[in-house]
Amino acid sequence: MTGSHSNSSPDDAQAGTGSHAVGGAVTGPADGSTVRGSAVPTAEHDHMTDSQPITTGGTGPGCSKRDPIVIAKNVTRSFGGINAVDVEHLEIPRHKITALIGPNGAGKTTLFNLLTGFDTPNSGDWEFDGKPLAKVASHKVARMGMVRTFQLTKVMGKLTVMENMRLGATDQPGESLARALFKGIWGGREREITEQAEVLLAKFKLDAKRDDYAASLSGGQRKLLEMARALMVRPRLVMLDEPMAGVNPALTQSLLDHIKNLKAEGMTVLFVEHDMHMVRHIADWVVVMAEGKVVAEGPPDIVMKDQAVIDAYLGAHHDVDLGDSTGIERLEEELAHDEESVVGTENEGILGHGVTEVGGGAYAAGSAHKDEETK
Amino acid sequence: MDFGNILVNAFGELISPTTAAYALAALGLAVHFGYSGLLNFGQAGFMAVGAYGYAISTLSFNAPLPVAVLVALLASVVFAIVLGIPTLRLRADYLAIVTIAAAEIIRYIVTTNGLTDITGSANGLAAFEGGFFDLNPFPPGTYNIGPLGMNERDFWIRIVGWTVVVLACLVVWLLMRSPWGRVLKGIREDENAVRSLGKNVYAYKMQALVIGGVLGSLAGIIFTLPRGAVQPANYATELTFFLYTCLLLGGMATVLGPVIGAMIFWVVLSLTQGLLYGAIEVGAITFLSNSQAGQLRYILVGVALMLLMVFRPQGVLGNKKELAFA
Numbered sequence: 029m030t031g032s033h034s035n036s037s038p039d040d041a042q043a044g045t046g047s048h049a050v051g052g053a054v055t056g057p058a059d060g061s062t063v064r065g066s067a068v069p070t071a072e073h074d075h076m077t078d079s080q081p082i083t084t085g086g087t088g089p090g091c092s093k094r095d096p097i098v099i100a101k102n103v104t105r106s107f108g109g110i111n112a113v114d115v116e117h118l119e120i121p122r123h124k125i126t127a128l129i130g131p132n133g134a135g136k137t138t139l140f141n142l143l144t145g146f147d148t149p150n151s152g153d154w155e156f157d158g159k160p161l162a163k164v165a166s167h168k169v170a171r172m173g174m175v176r177t178f179q180l181t182k183v184m185g186k187l188t189v190m191e192n193m194r195l196g197a198t199d200q201p202g203e204s205l206a207r208a209l210f211k212g213i214w215g216g217r218e219r220e221i222t223e224q225a226e227v228l229l230a231k232f233k234l235d236a237k238r239d240d241y242a243a244s245l246s247g248g249q250r251k252l253l254e255m256a257r258a259l260m261v262r263p264r265l266v267m268l269d270e271p272m273a274g275v276n277p278a279l280t281q282s283l284l285d286h287i288k289n290l291k292a293e294g295m296t297v298l299f300v301e302h303d304m305h306m307v308r309h310i311a312d313w314v315v316v317m318a319e320g321k322v323v324a325e326g327p328p329d330i331v332m333k334d335q336a337v338i339d340a341y342l343g344a345h346h347d348v349d350l351g352d353s354t355g356i357e358r359l360e361e362e363l364a365h366d367e368e369s370v371v372g373t374e375n376e377g378i379l380g381h382g383v384t385e386v387g388g389g390a391y392a393a394g395s396a397h398k399d400e401e402t403k
Numbered sequence: 404m405d406f407g408n409i410l411v412n413a414f415g416e417l418i419s420p421t422t423a424a425y426a427l428a429a430l431g432l433a434v435h436f437g438y439s440g441l442l443n444f445g446q447a448g449f450m451a452v453g454a455y456g457y458a459i460s461t462l463s464f465n466a467p468l469p470v471a472v473l474v475a476l477l478a479s480v481v482f483a484i485v486l487g488i489p490t491l492r493l494r495a496d497y498l499a500i501v502t503i504a505a506a507e508i509i510r511y512i513v514t515t516n517g518l519t520d521i522t523g524s525a526n527g528l529a530a531f532e533g534g535f536f537d538l539n540p541f542p543p544g545t546y547n548i549g550p551l552g553m554n555e556r557d558f559w560i561r562i563v564g565w566t567v568v569v570l571a572c573l574v575v576w577l578l579m580r581s582p583w584g585r586v587l588k589g590i591r592e593d594e595n596a597v598r599s600l601g602k603n604v605y606a607y608k609m610q611a612l613v614i615g616g617v618l619g620s621l622a623g624i625i626f627t628l629p630r631g632a633v634q635p636a637n638y639a640t641e642l643t644f645f646l647y648t649c650l651l652l653g654g655m656a657t658v659l660g661p662v663i664g665a666m667i668f669w670v671v672l673s674l675t676q677g678l679l680y681g682a683i684e685v686g687a688i689t690f691l692s693n694s695q696a697g698q699l700r701y702i703l704v705g706v707a708l709m710l711l712m713v714f715r716p717q718g719v720l721g722n723k724k725e726l727a728f729a
Contacts, residue, residue: 170601184592195589196600200582205610208583241724261600
């Protein structure tokens with residue numbers, strides 16, 4: 029097992045990464061690659077430890093990837109004179125976790141909508157796994173293995189959690205009107221689907237909720253359900269629109285693990301997220317959008333230091349944790365040295381004082397406590 | 404006031420062919436609105452298409468009964484598709500506007516004087532029910548259902564009407580427990596989510612519109628057969644609203660709800676009529692004439708509906724839990 033993957037040349041790896049997702053869409057049609065990889069058990073190992081370069085040439089906006097799953101060219105969409113999306117060239121690397129970041133209104137969600145057929149671009153072509161996708165209806169895009177979730181979570185409230193999951197399944201003959209009347213035809217597949225759903229629900233810790241209405245779930249649980257439901261389609265590319273929005277910190281950790289696991293199972297992940305910790309944690313590749321254009325891309329640690337990204341999105345002091353009092357002090361200190369900042373001048377307003385007061389108060393309380401102890 | 408007679412009359416309404424027709428048409432609305440979220444305000448139009456399709460093919464083309472029924476059903480399928488093509492890609496409200504208009508268009512077309520030869524204009528058509536009653540296997544005589552006596556014709560239409568209702572309920576139940584029905588319910592909740600899971604939402608909505616429309620068309624046939632006449636005035640917009648009343652009374656996303664709802668609707672109408680006329684007769688109510696009392700009945704049905712919506716908003720058979728998140 030280890031031998032096969034360490035010996036493989038880049039070419040082999042590319043061919044082998046076709047559509048043999050573990051338990052995934054084995055039905056995926058040939059995708060341009062001539063030789064199919066056969067070593068399914070190694071796939072999991074491969075995708076997690078694969079350290080070959082993602083790009084073929086240099087790194088920069090629109091750079092080409094060694095093994096892209098999505099290639100978009102000149103995709104534009106304007107709303108009343110405003111170019112919401114104007115992407116010259118973008119490739120999404122296969123079997124990697126790609127983060128799409130950028131300020132509000134940068135066109136991230138619009139790009140999602142365009143790629144998945146939920147919106148029609150003014151111009152442009154894009155392909156998924158070698159097949160052109162322009163003007164393909166959204167449900168067909170999903171059937172090809174490119175499944176998305178929504179920024180505003182969409183669950184079917186008056187269906188149970190289990191029914192929501194079953195709805196995601198593919199190849200259910202009972203979904204055609206002619207065969208729906210006869211349970212004998214679809215009952216067997218329904219049992220398979222239910223088993224598949226139960227495994228996923230257990231993974232996402234929703235198994236206790238299986239017979240509850242989806243509308244009774246909390247916001248975070250709905251996010252989990254939506255993601256689990258998308259996985260019922262057995263996609264090759266999962267597109268998550270702000271998977272962490274509104275999810276509590278404890279759940280965030282398990283969601284992160286879930287997303288990493290998707291990669292281990294041979295899926296490609298593209299997600300929009302504003303939580304930079306998450307992006308740093310799990311993304312293999314980061315694409316930065318601003319005003320509809322791709323302004324930077326690269327590995328997370330490099331992109332986050334990119335001056336253009338800092339200016340457009342992160343802000344100069346994005347490393348500072350404002351929730352922490354020492355963080356604020358450090359920021360103040362930094363700002364005091366910054367000539368453009370108001371801190372340290374007579375215009376500083378509450379910026380400097382507010383913190384000092386809180387700090388002083390805390391100190392006073394602390395010293396009082398100490399006094400009591402010494403008595 | 405003869406309470407026994409009032410109760411017998413109410414029982415008569417319970418099993419009348421008109422109630423069966425209302426139950427069928429409301430079941431069609433349950434498929435449209437209750438299960439798929441399609442706001443069809445033109446069910447009266449579907450009923451008219453069924454009734455006129457049957458009557459015209461019988462009278463103008465001498466079609467035998469099975470052919471006439473088939474023509475009526477096909478006409479409603481075409482009507483559904485014509486309505487669906489422009490509207491099903493749009494939001495639910497557009498379908499409501501288009502269907503209510505389409506039902507009126509149907510009614511105005513059959514009322515047109517230029518088509519008197521075919522549709523009979525405002526007088527409508529009559530004497531097309533012969534083929535149906537020729538099939539009656541029951542010999543002439545009196546038949547009793549419970550306390551109610553009737554002739555062989557009334558007995559036959561009731562048997563046929565309620566058999567069709569039972570079969571339609573069975574088919575709808577089978578469909579709605581299937582994965583096909585699950586996709587429909589998903590569409591009712593959020594069609595973009597269903598689309599993102601790879602289902603062709605448009606095709607499912609069209610299928611649902613056609614199935615509900617066919618049920619409406621069957622209802623139209625059963626509605627006109629015992630009358631032996633079809634008149635445009637019977638298929639006005641208020642018919643659709645009565646059907647929605649039945650649907651809401653019984654429970655929207657249920658199979659038996661529309662049937663129960665139609666029964667409640669007609670029994671309440673009959674009981675209030677009996678009681679009001681009785682009270683006027685014995686002089687207990689002096690400020691109402693009989694015709695005013697007739698109108699008051701519908702007011703009372705409205706009050707009953709309001710009370711139901713306040714105290715049991717899910718309808719008689721509906722699931723309270725589903726409403727908790729509405």
